Amino acid sequence: MAIEKMKEAIFYTRESDNHARCELCRFRCLIADGSRGICGVRENRGGILRSLVYGLLCTAHIDPIEKKPLFHVMPGSKSYSIASVGCNFRCRHCQNHTISQIHSSSRIPGEKRTPAMVVENALNANCSSISYTYTEPTVCFEFVYETAMLAKQAGLLNIFVTNGYISSKALETIAPYLDASNIDLKAFSDGFYQNIAQARLTEVLDSIIEYRKRGVWIELTTLVIPGLNDTEGEFRKIADFIMGNLGSEIPWHISRFHPMHEMTDYPRTPLETLSLAVDIAKTSGLSYVYAGNAPSLSKENTICPKCEEALVERRGYLVVKNRIIEARCPDCGSSIPGIGM
Numbered sequence: 001m002a003i004e005k006m007k008e009a010i011f012y013t014r015e016s017d018n019h020a021r022c023e024l025c026r027f028r029c030l031i032a033d034g035s036r037g038i039c040g041v042r043e044n045r046g047g048i049l050r051s052l053v054y055g056l057l058c059t060a061h062i063d064p065i066e067k068k069p070l071f072h073v074m075p076g077s078k079s080y081s082i083a084s085v086g087c088n089f090r091c092r093h094c095q096n097h098t099i100s101q102i103h104s105s106s107r108i109p110g111e112k113r114t115p116a117m118v119v120e121n122a123l124n125a126n127c128s129s130i131s132y133t134y135t136e137p138t139v140c141f142e143f144v145y146e147t148a149m150l151a152k153q154a155g156l157l158n159i160f161v162t163n164g165y166i167s168s169k170a171l172e173t174i175a176p177y178l179d180a181s182n183i184d185l186k187a188f189s190d191g192f193y194q195n196i197a198q199a200r201l202t203e204v205l206d207s208i209i210e211y212r213k214r215g216v217w218i219e220l221t222t223l224v225i226p227g228l229n230d231t232e233g234e235f236r237k238i239a240d241f242i243m244g245n246l247g248s249e250i251p252w253h254i255s256r257f258h259p260m261h262e263m264t265d266y267p268r269t270p271l272e273t274l275s276l277a278v279d280i281a282k283t284s285g286l287s288y289v290y291a292g293n294a295p296s297l298s299k300e301n302t303i304c305p306k307c308e309e310a311l312v313e314r315r316g317y318l319v320v321k322n323r324i325i326e327a328r329c330p331d332c333g334s335s336i337p338g339i340g341m
Helices: 115-124 137-153 168-177 190-197 201-213 232-245 271-283
Strands: 012-014 020-022 042-045 048-051 059-064 078-083 129-132 157-162 180-184 217-224 252-256 289-292 310-315 318-322
Touching (some): 048 137, 078 115, 129 137, 137 157, 168 201, 190 201, 201 217, 201 232, 232 252, 232 271, 252 271
Parallel strands (some): 129 157, 157 180, 180 217
Antiparallel strands (some): 012 020, 042 048, 310 318
């Protein structure tokens, strides 16, 4: 098994004093010789930027596509889900912080794999797609890109589960091979993004719009944290952004927060707050709104926006009934958007 070590990175420029300017994500880190970027997995070696995670997978699982969550991409199918360590965000509530938040002195863990091996494993597991998930797929772009090209040739879908901070140049490169993406829209406040994730809201919004323009099917997820992004005004701003820039057919997953990582002193999201967010989204004109991590609310079914009949019924990540026929409602004939519906 031939695994290339310390692969030269894509998207960077060499600058004076052996510095390297990474252009993979919207942080555009200026990295000194011997140092790493904010993601912790791209290192400057003598003015040449190297990926430290090429071919090193920290996890690989077979997941239901609904776990991403993607509810309008081949409902009930399986997705081969892989990740390497590293992330360009520092979210204080990250449930995967043990593999996402790698620091400059950290050893890079992982099992060696080639793109061909990943595709073969996905096919052998009868998966319909490969999801680049759990951490931020952008930061292991070189491996993801090569894998996605092979996956596309093999008839597999490629899926990003991402924070939406990829650079325009990198998105343009991967878009022809990328079928769908679930993008976190963590809040509609720049203060939230700076304090909780150490990022900027405007960059995420611009990225989401670019995904849409490039023809990638997108679904958005917002984790509602009490006291931080749970106001009626916040919900309206997100709904209005989706309606005004993406369209009413884009699904919005509104998820319940559970205390974790550095935010164990925050309470779980009240179910009433999730119900309020769903109601606001629907009255704003969105057709497909889901409440996640809250099975008692029964707001994970896909409902026809015209006749209001249940089309896809779910229990957690399990699809128990799918009545959609050739992307249409069998009762009123309305078109249901997505991939493989």
